[in-house]
Every structure is written in C-alpha cells, then in structure tokens.
Amino acid sequence: xxxxxxxxxxxxxxxxxxxxxxxxxxxxxxxxxxxxxxxxxxxxxxxxxxxxxxxxxxxxxxxxxxxxxxxxxxxxxxxxxxxxxxxxxxxxxxxxxxxxxxxxxxxxxxxxxxxxxxxxxxxxxxxxxxxxxxxxxxxxxxxxxxxxxxxxxxxxxxxxxxxxxxxxxxxxxxxxxxxxxxxxxxxxxxxxxxxxxxxxxxxxxxxxxxxxxxxxxxxxxxxxxxxxxxxxxxxxxxxxxxxxxxxxxxxxxxxxxxxxxxxxxxxxxxxxxxxxxxxxxxxxxxxxxxxxxxxxxxxxxxxxxxxxxxxxxxxxxxxxxxxxxxxxxxxxxxxxxxxxxxxxxxx
Amino acid sequence: xxxxxxxxxxxxxxxxxxxxxxxxxxxxxxxxxxxxxxxxxxxxxxxxxxxxxxxxxxxxxxxxxxxxxxxxxxxxxxxxxxxxxxxxxxxxxxxxxxxxxxxxxxxxxxxxxxxxxxxxxxxxxxxxxxxxxxxxxxxxxxxxxxxxxxxxxxxxxxxxxxxxxxxxxxxxxxxxxxxxxxxxxxxxxxxxxxxxxxxxxxxxxxxxxxxxxxxxxxxxxxxxxxxxxxxxxxxxxxxxxxxxxxxxxxxxxxxxxxxxxx
Amino acid sequence: xxxxxxxxxxxxxxxxxxxxxxxxxxxxxxxxxxxxxxxxxxxxxxxxxxxxxxxxxxxxxxxxxxxxxxxxxxxxxxxxxxxxxxxxxxxxxxxxxxxxxxxxxxxxxxxxxxxxxxxxxxxxxxxxxxxxxxxxxxxxxxxxxxxxxxxxxxxxxxxxxxxxxxxxxxxxxxxxxxxxxxxxxxxxxxxxxxxxxxxxxxxxxxxxxxxxxxxxxxxxxxxxxxxxxxxxxxxxxxxxxxxxxxxxxxxxxxxxxxxxxxxxxxxxxxxxxxxxxxxxxxxxxxxxxxxxxxxxxxxxxxxxxxxxxxxxxxxxxxxxxxxxxxxxxxxxxxxxxxxxxxxxxxxxx
Numbered sequence: 001x002x003x004x005x006x007x008x009x010x011x012x013x014x015x016x017x018x019x020x021x022x023x024x025x026x027x028x029x030x031x032x033x034x035x036x037x038x039x040x041x042x043x044x045x046x047x048x049x050x051x052x053x054x055x056x057x058x059x060x061x062x063x064x065x066x067x068x069x070x071x072x073x074x075x076x077x078x079x080x081x082x083x084x085x086x087x088x089x090x091x092x093x094x095x096x097x098x099x100x101x102x103x104x105x106x107x108x109x110x111x112x113x114x115x116x117x118x119x120x121x122x123x124x125x126x127x128x129x130x131x132x133x134x135x136x137x138x139x140x141x142x143x144x145x146x147x148x149x150x151x152x153x154x155x156x157x158x159x160x161x162x163x164x165x166x167x168x169x170x171x172x173x174x175x176x177x178x179x180x181x182x183x184x185x186x187x188x189x190x191x192x193x194x195x196x197x198x199x200x201x202x203x204x205x206x207x208x209x210x211x212x213x214x215x216x217x218x219x220x221x222x223x224x225x226x227x228x229x230x231x232x233x234x235x236x237x238x239x240x241x242x243x244x245x246x247x248x249x250x251x252x253x254x255x256x257x258x259x260x261x262x263x264x265x266x267x268x269x270x271x272x273x274x275x276x277x278x279x280x281x282x283x284x285x286x287x288x289x290x291x292x293x294x295x296x297x298x299x300x301x302x303x304x305x306x307x308x309x310x311x312x313x314x315x316x317x318x319x320x321x322x323x324x325x326x327x328x329x330x331x332x333x334x335x336x337x338x339x340x341x342x343x344x345x346x347x
Numbered sequence: 348x349x350x351x352x353x354x355x356x357x358x359x360x361x362x363x364x365x366x367x368x369x370x371x372x373x374x375x376x377x378x379x380x381x382x383x384x385x386x387x388x389x390x391x392x393x394x395x396x397x398x399x400x401x402x403x404x405x406x407x408x409x410x411x412x413x414x415x416x417x418x419x420x421x422x423x424x425x426x427x428x429x430x431x432x433x434x435x436x437x438x439x440x441x442x443x444x445x446x447x448x449x450x451x452x453x454x455x456x457x458x459x460x461x462x463x464x465x466x467x468x469x470x471x472x473x474x475x476x477x478x479x480x481x482x483x484x485x486x487x488x489x490x491x492x493x494x495x496x497x498x499x500x501x502x503x504x505x506x507x508x509x510x511x512x513x514x515x516x517x518x519x520x521x522x523x524x525x526x527x528x529x530x531x532x533x534x535x536x537x538x539x540x541x542x543x544x545x546x547x548x549x550x551x552x553x554x555x556x557x558x559x560x561x562x563x564x565x566x567x568x569x570x571x572x573x574x575x576x577x578x579x580x581x582x583x584x585x586x587x588x589x590x591x592x593x594x595x596x597x598x599x600x601x602x603x604x605x606x607x608x609x
Numbered sequence: 610x611x612x613x614x615x616x617x618x619x620x621x622x623x624x625x626x627x628x629x630x631x632x633x634x635x636x637x638x639x640x641x642x643x644x645x646x647x648x649x650x651x652x653x654x655x656x657x658x659x660x661x662x663x664x665x666x667x668x669x670x671x672x673x674x675x676x677x678x679x680x681x682x683x684x685x686x687x688x689x690x691x692x693x694x695x696x697x698x699x700x701x702x703x704x705x706x707x708x709x710x711x712x713x714x715x716x717x718x719x720x721x722x723x724x725x726x727x728x729x730x731x732x733x734x735x736x737x738x739x740x741x742x743x744x745x746x747x748x749x750x751x752x753x754x755x756x757x758x759x760x761x762x763x764x765x766x767x768x769x770x771x772x773x774x775x776x777x778x779x780x781x782x783x784x785x786x787x788x789x790x791x792x793x794x795x796x797x798x799x800x801x802x803x804x805x806x807x808x809x810x811x812x813x814x815x816x817x818x819x820x821x822x823x824x825x826x827x828x829x830x831x832x833x834x835x836x837x838x839x840x841x842x843x844x845x846x847x848x849x850x851x852x853x854x855x856x857x858x859x860x861x862x863x864x865x866x867x868x869x870x871x872x873x874x875x876x877x878x879x880x881x882x883x884x885x886x887x888x889x890x891x892x893x894x895x896x897x898x899x900x901x902x903x904x905x906x907x908x909x910x911x912x913x914x915x916x917x918x919x920x921x922x923x924x925x926x927x928x929x930x931x932x933x934x935x936x937x938x939x940x941x942x943x944x945x946x947x948x949x950x951x952x953x954x955x956x957x958x
Contacts, residue, residue, distance in 0.1 A: 089929060091930040099806075099813075099930040100813075101649050101930060102683050102813065102814070103650035103679055103684075104649040104650070106675050106678060107651070109675065118799060120799075121741075122733065122736045122739065123799075124738065125740065126739055126814070129814065132682075132816065133678075133682045134678060134682065134683075135674070135678050211796070211799075232795065232796045232797060233797045290798065359767075396849075398849050418855050418856060418857055419856075419857075425853075427853035429847070429849070432847075434845075435711070435712075436707075436712075436895070437900055438900055439899075442842065446843050446854060447854060449854045450855030454836075454837075455836040455837065456839070457838070457839040457903065458839065502854070
C-alpha cells in the first residue's frame, strides 16, 4: 500500500515539473498533410526520415545531409559521390520500422526533418509526435511520382537550393513530357502489357494503385495484374500469369530472370518467347520499384526504351550517363554502364 | 438438528446421481458415510456443502435451505476438509490455516492479530505448532491432512465435512486423524465423514450410513449397520467383522478369495 | 517455538526472508538511476542535476536546449513508461499465475495480447492517427478478454478455469488469423513494416503524453489487486475448496481478470507486444518473497518495472539503431530463467 502511494506522489510531482519545450520559428511552411510547420530561414543540416527522403536530399543538397537512413552497401557506394556516400547511418524515423534512436537524432542537431512518401493520418500524427518530442520541425512531402518536378522545386525552396532544384525539376519535367509525346500516337489497346514479378519465384506483384507500379502508369503501359488485388502487393499463381500473357516481364531478381527463360512452365509466355524479360537495375537506388522516390525518374527513359523499342531512337546509355551525372553527380564509365544495363536492355 | 436432508436427490444438471437420501447431522455426533467407489459419496458431499444445488427434496442448515445462504455465511457454519493433495504454491502452514478466516473478515481486509491467534490456537490444539513456518508442500501427507483439519477449526464452524480424511495415509497417521476426530466430537463439533475402511466406523462413528448407487441402503449405529451381511451387500465380497481385544473395538477384514497365501 | 515467535516470524528464517524482500526495491533503484544516465546523447551527471535544478527553481540552466529536450522529452518518459509497462505486465502475470494455479502462465493466456495486436494492426491498416491506433489496441485487448469470458461462462463445465483457458486458446487463434489476414492485405511498403515493428514491441517513440495516458488505467487495474491481495491467496486453491471457505470465486475471478486485463491492455497499447516479463518476473518474485500475494504484488511490480527499464536502456544503447524490446526481453530473459532452473532454486513448484 505504501509503495503504491509513493508511486502516485512521484508521478504527480513529475507531471508538475515537465513542461513542453518551445521552438524558434522563422517562416511558415504548409506540408503535404496540411500541417503548418515553422522552419528556420537558413537550413544547414537535414535529416531524412525514410529512404525516399534520403534520395531526395542526396540529389538536391547532399552537403546538407546528416546521414543515410540506411548505409549504402559497397556496391551502391560505387555509384554515389564522395564524401556523401560515407555519411553515417541514422535509421528510419517513424512508423515504417521506427528504428532510429531519438537521442542519436538529437545529437546530430538537424535543423529540419524531411519525410517523403504517401500522406495519411498515421504519418501525420507520427510527424506531430516526433516534432513535439524533439522540437525539430518535421515536414511531410508528397512523393507521388507524377508530381516529381513539383516535389523537387518545393523541397529545394525549403532547403534554400532553388537553382539546383530548378535544374533537376526542369530536367524531370522535360523527360516526362518527351516521353508522353513519344508514345502519344500509340492506341490504348496497343499499349504494352507488362507483368512485374517480385521475389525469387516471381509470383509476387503489384496491383492497381500500388506504389510500386506508379512508373508503369506514367509511361502509359498496362499492368496485367491491375485487378489482382487492391493497392498493394499480392501473390498470384502461374496460371494467372499464363492467362494474362504479358508482352514484357520486369523483375528485380536475377535468379528469377534466369529461371524464367529456362523454366518450361513459363516458356509459353509471349514475353519469354520474344526474350523480353528485363531486370530493373538497382544501383545506387532502384530504378523501378523501391525506394519510391525521385530515383524512379530514370525508369521513364529506360521503360520507353524497352517497352516501345520501335520508338526508341535515342541512346539509352547516353541518357543514363546524363541522368547519373546530373542527379547523382557520378561519371559512369563504360564498364559501369555495361554492368548496370546488363540484363536490363534490349539486346 | 444442525443439518437435515429429506428425500434429497442430488447430481449434476441433467444427470441424477442419487436420490431418496434422508439424513440428520447433530452436534457432538460423527456420521460416517460408507460405500464403494462411484456410489455418489463425493457428489452428495458437494451437495451438502452447497457447492451443487439439490435436484429435488429438502436440504436445510439450522432450518433454512442451504441454497439460501451466501457462501460466506455458510462457511461460518460448515467447514470442509478435502483430501490433502499437494498445493500449487508453497504457502506456509500458518498461511494455509489462516485462510480459514476468509468468512469472518471483510472483503478487502487482511487477517488481524485476532485472526492470527485463532489460527495459531488451531495449530496448537492439534499439536502442529512446530510446523508453523514450514511450506505446506514440504510436509508429509499426514501432516497436510492435519493442517487442513486445523484450518477447519480456525474457521470456527459447528459442522465439519471430511472427505475421506484417512485416504493415502500410513497406519500411524490414520490413527492420529481418527484420534483427532474423536477429540473434536468431544468438544461439541458435528462431523460428517466418508471412508473406505468399514473399520473406521467402529473407531469414531456414532451413526453410519451405507450408500450404494446413490441411495442409502442401510443406516444406524455401527453395531447395527456394519455387519458381514450388509458389507457383502455393499461391496460384493465376504468381509469378517470381529471384536479385537488389543484394539478394543470391532475390526473389519475381507476374507480373501480363490488365491490364498499358503 | 513460542507463540510470540511464531506470530511475528522472527528467527533465522524471518531474517533471511526480510533480506530477500529488500532485493526488488534496491534493484529497481539501481536500474532506474543507471537507465536515466544511459543513452546515445551524452548527458553527464552534472548536466542532469543542472537540468533538474533549473526546472525546479525556474532558473535557466545555461545548457544547450537539446540536453533539456533529451532529459524531459526522451529519457524520462521512456523510463517512466518502462516502469509502468513492466510493472503492469508483471503484476498481471502474478495475478494470472495465481488464478490459473499455474506458475507458467503469462498474461496472454486469455488473449489480451492477441486482441490488442488486432486492434493496433487494424489501426495501422486503416491509416489512423497514432492516438487512434493506441486506443484500438487498448480496446482490442479488453474486448478479446471479454469475449473469452462470455464464451467461457456460456459453456457450463465443471472446471471454470479449464473452460476459460480453452476459450482463450480458441479466440486467440481466431484473432491471430485475422491479424495474419491484415498483414497479407497491408501495404508492404508503408504499413507492413510498421505492423511488424509494433508486434515486436518498442518504447522508441514513447512521449510524455503516452506515459501519462496509461497511468489512470494502470492505477485502476492495480487498485482491486491491492484491495484483494489476501483473498488472491485463496483463489489459488481448488475451486471447491475456495468456495467452501466462503469465497465467491466467480465474482472475484471476474474482478481480478478485469483488473489484470486493464493493466496489460494499457501497457501494450503504448509499447506493443512485449513477452516474457509477465511470465518470468512473477516467478522470480515468488522465489524471493514467497507466494503470499501481499508480498508478491509489490515485488512483481518492482522487478517487472526494473527489468523493462533495464532492457530498454540496453535496447537504445547497444546498437546504432533501436533493438525491438520484445526480442531483447526474450534473449536476456530466457537464458537467465534457464540458469535459475538449473541452479535448483526453491519455491518454483
């Protein structure tokens, strides 16, 4: 009983002592979830809350990054610029794994935390919590692929790197417009039908509206598995894929790409017969699927090359080199290009 | 009359175990219930203790139907001594005996000094005070049984129901328990007990009831009710009932059948 | 032994018991102090003292405001929450072990964890704000146990305990299947990792508000346990024995299960699923202070709270990133428990 009362008194006393901390404000910013956040005028140190934010920060203002959400592997580092590729790992900040140590976040003293992704009430409330707990402004940015140019401009403005942002945003805008014009005259029912097979057996795929398939929609291709589920990943059976008979198969797994060409069960598919099975490159960031950030811009060019070969009157290699130079600030050698595009391009 | 049963039918919901039971339990008297395995003794005891509702007939304690009592009130009058199994947790003997005070103290109260004194007194009365701080799980079977009897004493009830108190006890402990029962009767308690050994009836009972398949087939004093004829009817084997001078009372022993020791 | 000695428990056994009884509060104090100083952000003892002093007196501390943020917004809420969650789980475990007469029972046996998990996973699946997710976890835990109780009392068995356990197993399995279904349907990029991490248990994002929000439920659940602490001992007897001693076992069981469930659901709603504490801590407490619930309850509270605070301090310092609590409590707790078993400590059976 006495212990019980002691507990009660202690908690009451602590409650009196604890008061919320106040943050210094400079300008107001309304983020994608409608939250009005006060952010400093000058921002020198930025923390990414998740992988898409990491990518965005790296392309816009790598000198302001305090770290990577996940440390790049040796293979990935080859395609990233020094010294940024050696920055420390900070972990994911909210919800999707929530592995970052708050005290470590605080010790890095970021001026702002940026989170790029889909916006829903869960992440809005998580943002509020972290902001209140740490006193660091936390902004949510809509990472939907079609608005990539706007996203680039918006965040560049926040970070104070308008010129760089404009450079990247206009490249993005031009690329997407060019792509639309290039395929504008292809009728709806002649659009390429694509199956995206994830996992080692290739039977996991994204259905309509899933974040993994955004790029397909933008380049005007049809996802054969659009009706296989709702908005997420779903497991399908080989019979379903045979029924859909896609024109092109995309995958991430090199094992699956090899096995599908030799497996008799898949042999009757149009895509396999025509050899149109491509692996999406992943270095330094995935071209097609994950992370769902601005890194997917290169996929617009790449998919045009492999899905619409008759329209591909451009040099994919040169375009890739250009993209990597502009966005990732690395010069690709021929050898690196070869490795990148090895199983990913029309032969 | 302390507790009376009139034409009592007992059993579980939907299953009749026994009927037509008429009994009377009086102060300073020991009633011994005897019968083969599965005759319904335990179910009858559960009914007498108010743990099962009677299926028909009347069962009254101090003139009131047993089902009308709250559990707490009933426990102030009737105590239950089950067979001493092993406890789940190592409570001390004192703690076990003190548990009897539950019906005497408030819902949120803990035992007072008075309660502890009563518990200690019960232990001393049965000569168990040397076991007071020993864990219940570490004393012998006989000592455990005696502890449960001490608990019934600490309950300060007038009627004690004992379910086979000598089962699985060695000879010496059996004798101790029987002595204890006699002493309790001497101090005015009413006792109802069941037993497997017909000889116990001669050791401590004032009246005996023989139960077979849920019905009382014979009752009376031990002299009248426990005879070779009634025992043969009850157990289905030949049992000799003879006075043993050394023990000072009748002893019962089965006459063994075909395979005899040569 | 004289009457006086027996009554007051003096003697070698009494002294040894008292010494063992001192272990939980001392351990708790040590662990809490160590945990307050553990963390990735460097806060020296003098800094800590300055921060506390400045709050108490209202004068500025002169330190970087981040230090204050770390102490008041990050570390203190985490230690507080760790205490509350650990204490709740251990107390609930002690109650359940007594009610089910089994030293190997954990608070999950009637499905509170499964229900809370379903509530939280549902909240994450429907993209609700964090407060709603926590509330759904809390409600889910309560509803699951209520359901088990309803089913258990509708079935007329001779052994009410066994019926409850079986109902708990069945409903727990059903809820588990629903959780699995939601996991399959969840968005694999945004929601599934969140679900997985929640199910592993963590105090990483605990705020001050979280710690204080569960306090009413924890206290509300603790109150009946404290009031009924002596009667709880009798609940460990056979059903018939307890009733024959004058106890309304059905009512008491309902009240105690409700109290334990309230505490567990409150704890789980902010911390996620953390196993092992509710199973092992009451066990160890019983080995130290005996089965009398009046001593077992405070010992369990202190050991449970201390253990979780200690493990959480490890979770946030041992690696670059946060280690989920549920993993650590098992990794540390299981070998320790095995060692205790092997060294043959008395008082388990």
